[in-house]
Amino acid sequence: MVGADAGALALAQVVISGLLLGAVYALLAIGLNLIFGVMRVINIAHGELLMLGSYATFWLFTLWGVNPIVSLVLVLPAMFLLGALLQRTLVDRVVGQPLLISLLLTFGLSSFLIGVALNLWTANYRSVPAFSGSIVVGGLALSISRVIAFVVALAITLAVWYFLRTTRLGKAVRATSQNTEVALVCGIDVARIRLLAFGLGTAMAGAAGSLLAVIYTVYPEMGRTFLMKAFAIIVLGGLGSFGGAFVGALALGVAEALAAFAWNTQIAEAVAYAIFIGVLFVRPSGLFGVRE
Amino acid sequence: MAIKGDRRVAVVGLLAAGAILVGLPYVANAYVVTLVFLLLMWVTLASSWNLLSGYTGYVSFGHAGFFGVGAYTAAVLITAHRWEWWLGCLAAGLACVVLALILGWPALRLRGPYFAIALLGLSEVGRIVATVWEPVTRGGLGISLPPTGDLLADYYVMLLLAVLATALVYVIATSKTGLRLLAIREDETAAEVVGVPTTRYKLLAFTLSALFPGLAGGLYAWHTSYIDPATVFSVTISVRTIASAMFGGAGTVFGPVLGAVLLNLMAEVLWVRFPYLHPVLFGGLIMLIVLAMPGGVMAMLQKRGLLPRSRQL
Numbered sequence: 001m002v003g004a005d006a007g008a009l010a011l012a013q014v015v016i017s018g019l020l021l022g023a024v025y026a027l028l029a030i031g032l033n034l035i036f037g038v039m040r041v042i043n044i045a046h047g048e049l050l051m052l053g054s055y056a057t058f059w060l061f062t063l064w065g066v067n068p069i070v071s072l073v074l075v076l077p078a079m080f081l082l083g084a085l086l087q088r089t090l091v092d093r094v095v096g097q098p099l100l101i102s103l104l105l106t107f108g109l110s111s112f113l114i115g116v117a118l119n120l121w122t123a124n125y126r127s128v129p130a131f132s133g134s135i136v137v138g139g140l141a142l143s144i145s146r147v148i149a150f151v152v153a154l155a156i157t158l159a160v161w162y163f164l165r166t167t168r169l170g171k172a173v174r175a176t177s178q179n180t181e182v183a184l185v186c187g188i189d190v191a192r193i194r195l196l197a198f199g200l201g202t203a204m205a206g207a208a209g210s211l212l213a214v215i216y217t218v219y220p221e222m223g224r225t226f227l228m229k230a231f232a233i234i235v236l237g238g239l240g241s242f243g244g245a246f247v248g249a250l251a252l253g254v255a256e257a258l259a260a261f262a263w264n265t266q267i268a269e270a271v272a273y274a275i276f277i278g279v280l281f282v283r284p285s286g287l288f289g290v291r292e
Numbered sequence: 293m294a295i296k297g298d299r300r301v302a303v304v305g306l307l308a309a310g311a312i313l314v315g316l317p318y319v320a321n322a323y324v325v326t327l328v329f330l331l332l333m334w335v336t337l338a339s340s341w342n343l344l345s346g347y348t349g350y351v352s353f354g355h356a357g358f359f360g361v362g363a364y365t366a367a368v369l370i371t372a373h374r375w376e377w378w379l380g381c382l383a384a385g386l387a388c389v390v391l392a393l394i395l396g397w398p399a400l401r402l403r404g405p406y407f408a409i410a411l412l413g414l415s416e417v418g419r420i421v422a423t424v425w426e427p428v429t430r431g432g433l434g435i436s437l438p439p440t441g442d443l444l445a446d447y448y449v450m451l452l453l454a455v456l457a458t459a460l461v462y463v464i465a466t467s468k469t470g471l472r473l474l475a476i477r478e479d480e481t482a483a484e485v486v487g488v489p490t491t492r493y494k495l496l497a498f499t500l501s502a503l504f505p506g507l508a509g510g511l512y513a514w515h516t517s518y519i520d521p522a523t524v525f526s527v528t529i530s531v532r533t534i535a536s537a538m539f540g541g542a543g544t545v546f547g548p549v550l551g552a553v554l555l556n557l558m559a560e561v562l563w564v565r566f567p568y569l570h571p572v573l574f575g576g577l578i579m580l581i582v583l584a585m586p587g588g589v590m591a592m593l594q595k596r597g598l599l600p601r602s603r604q605l
Contacts (some may be wrong), residue, residue, distance in 0.1 A: 103408060110575065114575075277410065
């Protein structure tokens, strides 16, 4: 039954394509989760941090032909430092204050960054055509850009996971997320942990941006769409859960791919929101969430 | 409680402001009238947002959602079904009330950050529905309405909306209902323990707060004669509403009015003089407000003793 096989093959291809992209989404979502976990701040500017990473990779590639993967060597530390700077100058002032304050502050930052990007680099769509074509694995054609993005994203995610799980500093981060006051009492320098968390979250967002630049178009407002996806993922996986964010990201990637395949890309966009609203109304703590 | 003398000053001041607003179209040109029309729209939006988020503490990032629903409801009824413009606007308000009742029930069970981004998400869903439901909304093309022709009528209706919204906030704020809402804001669990039917009051605030953006959205659609999903469902509307209310002072009656006028006047000036820098300056302004004066102008005035700390304000 050739028809059925072809159908199954197409489906498998779509699902895998979604999984590949999902890993990149995971970078963004885990970073957002980390920031929220440690500081209880919802970083609305997170999408713009992704956008900055995308532009960094774009300019490095366009001006000096730097391979996007290699560009990460520059982008990661640069974004980390940017994150630390933003935390020290802006975010730290609103930690502990009512939610509205931090939401508005990060929204203002988001607007500001979009404006800066618009003025510096115009609204023109950019792309990084570094990897093209696909490789065939077991009858399935996989886009090379996505495969590379997947591998790198997975590597970074595993590195961060290892850091949080095994290293002393990582455990301090987790401790601060669980209970800031007790962490303080235990002698953890909470202020430094916040700096680290925001820097790390920013670096991950930047990395996601770098990888996405190879797959999607780059433009100043690109961050907003991805931010909503990150929200959907966090809500799905549960605010505060690393593993939940990762699984949620993969799930979203697959759901989007399937929706795009079955209907069109606009509906695929709506998938993130549908999941988001659906989960919030039905099970606010998410699949693996930590009930507050 | 305000001293009698202060009270008289306040009343005279309000009457004077009212007289100026009523008489404005007869002395000012169309640009000024349109500008004030929009300022009144922001006052309506900010006051109605304040009713929910300033008093119950449930921060909504989805005010634009109701604005968009209102705009589209009115636009579709006026163009495809040939309704009268004012009937379309009323229907827009009603649609938002019904929507708020339906959505409020599950949404208000969410706390803090979840509620905020849920409303943001719903507002975006509204945008997507408007973009995708082409047979009704004409999708990304938007809807063109017949030109209004009567700037005066539009202006006075918006003035009425702004006055009604603010009056509603005043009435509620100075009543027991207002106290109960404040109790919910300060400590919802404690409020429940004391016997406040929190769900009912939250739903009331949510529904009333959705009515005005619906009406204003419909009026906006009628007045500007063209709407599209990206404009009327824009998150910027929500943020600007919040920033206006916060700048003046969320949780006060006149704070949002003050904030809406000042902030949007400033935004208008910036937009006219620096169109390309607008998002940069606006974003920067919001950050500044949040860092420097989170309690808004009203809190600042109250702290310096220039204004009494009264629920009437």
